[in-house]
Amino acid sequence: LSEPSNAVTTVVDREAPTLRVVSPAPGAATGSLAPVISGVVADGLTGVAADTVVLTVDAAAVDIDYDADRGAFSYTAEGLRDGAEVALTLSAEDVAGNVALLSTTFTVDTTVADVTPPVILTPSVNGVAMTPGAETQIAATDLDFAFRVTDDLSGVANVYVAYDGV
Numbered sequence: 548l549s550e551p552s553n554a555v556t557t558v559v560d561r562e563a564p565t566l567r568v569v570s571p572a573p574g575a576a577t578g579s580l581a582p583v584i585s586g587v588v589a590d591g592l593t594g595v596a597a598d599t600v601v602l603t604v605d606a607a608a609v610d611i612d613y614d615a616d617r618g619a620f621s622y623t624a625e626g627l628r629d630g631a632e633v634a635l636t637l638s639a640e641d642v643a644g645n646v647a648l649l650s651t652t653f654t655v656d657t658t659v660a661d662v663t664p665p666v667i668l669t670p671s672v673n674g675v676a677m678t679p680g681a682e683t684q685i686a687a688t689d690l691d692f693a694f695r696v697t698d699d700l701s702g703v704a705n706v707y708v709a710y711d712g713v
Contacts, residue, residue, distance in 0.1 A: 563647035564590040564639045569666050570697050573651035578659035580628075584635065585621040585668060585697045588613070593642035603636040617669040619695055631655045665703050670694035 568586040571577040588600050597615040601608055604624055611622040620637075627633060637649045670677040671693045677683040690710070696703045 558592060560590075560592040560641060560643035560645060562590075562592060562641075563645040564588055564595050564641045566637050566639060566647050566649040568635060568637060568649065568651055569668060571653040572663070573653065575663075576654040576656040576659045578655075578657050578661060580655060580657065581623055581625050582627070582653075582655075583621055583623050583697050585619065585666070585695070586637065587618050587669060588620060588637070588639045589618040590639075590641040590645075596640050596642050599638070599640035601636075601638050603634075605634050606636075614669075614695075617671070617693070617695070619669045621695070621697065627655045629655055629657045661698075663698070665696050665698040668695040668697065 566586070566588055568584065570585045571582050584602065584604070588595050595615065595618065597613060600611065600613050600620060602611045602620065602622055603609065604622075609622050609624075611620045613620040624633070632652050632654050635651050635653070638647065640646045672683060672685050673687055673689075673691050674693075675683060675685060692708060696706050
């Protein structure tokens with residue numbers, strides 16, 4: 548008899564990536580004729596196949612800015628008409644071949660006042676993903692914060708970060 552071999556762990560990924568459009572909020576109105584469309588594409592098991600992330604705006608595929616390390620995408624729409632309902636479709640595939648599809652709409656209404664706060668996308672500390680509203684503990688004295696902030700109406704003028712309340 549031979550000695551037992553080393554244990555092997557196998558993960559079977561049958562879950563499609565998670566897709567989320569953050570801005571403009573699905574079903575909401577934006578007052579901008581050139582809103583930044585942004586969101587998150589994530590897969591916690593095998594990862595997202597970056598070249599499969601596709602955003603269509605009114606059935607036309609557009610060139611998005613996709614940050615695979617953070618799982619965030621953005622695209623500045625242009626040429627939208629006031630009063631238009633804009634259809635978005637976001638699709639992505641993970642490395643295991645599972646496909647996800649998300650369809651939503653937003654409306655362009657230039658009479659809308661900007662009352663929505665900016666959105667923070669994919670925050671992390673020292674490369675560890677943070678969940679907004681949840682505590683993230685990092686065992687380090689040097690901290691490297693990373694995140695993206697977007698606002699589809701007025702843009703983002705300033706970003707303030709507090710560490711230990713300071």
